[in-house]
Amino acid sequence: MNNPSVSHTEPTSGERSTKSSENMVAAKIILVIVLALVAWGASVFIWGVPGLYIPALALVPVIWIALVWITLGQ
Numbered sequence: 880m881n882n883p884s885v886s887h888t889e890p891t892s893g894e895r896s897t898k899s900s901e902n903m904v905a906a907k908i909i910l911v912i913v914l915a916l917v918a919w920g921a922s923v924f925i926w927g928v929p930g931l932y933i934p935a936l937a938l939v940p941v942i943w944i945a946l947v948w949i950t951l952g953q
Contacts (some may be wrong), residue, residue, distance in 0.1 A: 922930035 914927075919934055920932060924930070
C-alpha cells in the first residue's frame with residue numbers, strides 16, 4: 880500500500896514561483912493574441928475587406944522572417 884517512490888509533499892516555494900511566472904507569461908501571450916485578433920476584427924468592421932487583407936499583407940515579411948529564424952534554429 881505504501882509506495883516509497885511516490886512522494887506526497889507540497890511543492891517548494893521555488894517550484895511554485897516558477898509555475899506562477901510561467902503561467903503569467905502564458906497569460907500575457909494569450910492576451911496579446913486575443914487583443915490582436917480583436918483589433919483585426921475591428922478593422923474589418925470599420926473598413927470592410929481592405930481591413931481584412933491589408934494587415935495580413937503587412938504581416939507577410941514578419942512571418943517570413945520568423946520562419947527563417949525558426950529554420951536557423953534560433
